[in-house]
Amino acid sequence: MTKVAQDSARLPEGMERIGYDSDTGRYYFRDRDGSVWQGAQSAEFSEMTRVSDGAGASSTLDEDVEAAPRRSDGYQPLATDTDASYSKSTNSPYRTLFPFFLLIGVVLLLIWRLILAPGLSAPKSVCPTGAKSYLVEPGDSCWEISRTHGCSLDEFKAVNKKIECDRLMPGTTVCLPGVPDPK
Incomplete structure (x- = not known):
C-alpha cells in the first residue's frame, strides 16, 4: 500500500x-x-x-x-559554495570519487604486501655455514648472548661484523658461531 x-x-x-x-x-x-x-x-x-x-x-x-537562488545547473547552492555562482572547476565527478579510489588503492597495496608478497619481508639467513641464527630478545647484550651459547665475545663479534653491541635492538637477528643452523 x-x-x-x-x-x-x-x-x-x-x-x-x-x-x-x-x-x-x-x-x-x-x-x-x-x-x-x-x-x-x-x-x-x-x-x-x-x-x-x-x-x-x-x-x-x-x-x-x-525562493532560494539556484546554481546554473539547477540545484540549490551548497554550504561549501562561496557564492551563488557555480564554478565549472568543481563540476568534476573525479573530485568526489578521488578519496574513494585512494582508499581502494591503499587497501589493494596492503593486500598485496601482506598476502601476496609475504616472502619479501621474511628475514633471510645471512649466517655463514656452521653458524646458527638467533633472534635478540629484550635485555640481551652481545656478552650475555655469547656467554649463554658457549662462545667467546671475540668469536661472536667475528661472525657478526655489522652488529654494533652498543645499539643491539630486540628483534635483530644475530649469528652464533660453532652451532650449525637447522634448516
Whole structure:
C-alpha cells in the first residue's frame, strides 16, 4: 500500500500530505481551503495543528526551496559554495570519487604486501655455514648472548661484523658461531 493510499485512508477528506521536515521530524498537510497543518514532532500519526491560513499558505512551506537562488545547473547552492555562482572547476565527478579510489588503492597495496608478497619481508639467513641464527630478545647484550651459547665475545663479534653491541635492538637477528643452523 503506497503512502498516498495510506494517507487518504487515515486523513480527513480533502487533506493531503505535502511534505516532511527532516530537521524537526514533522509532517505537513494541506486541506481544501489551502491551510497548512503540521503534525507533532517525531510522530507520523498525531494530532495536527494549524500553521497558516488558506490565504497565504501556498508559499509558506515552499519558501525555503522555491525562493532560494539556484546554481546554473539547477540545484540549490551548497554550504561549501562561496557564492551563488557555480564554478565549472568543481563540476568534476573525479573530485568526489578521488578519496574513494585512494582508499581502494591503499587497501589493494596492503593486500598485496601482506598476502601476496609475504616472502619479501621474511628475514633471510645471512649466517655463514656452521653458524646458527638467533633472534635478540629484550635485555640481551652481545656478552650475555655469547656467554649463554658457549662462545667467546671475540668469536661472536667475528661472525657478526655489522652488529654494533652498543645499539643491539630486540628483534635483530644475530649469528652464533660453532652451532650449525637447522634448516
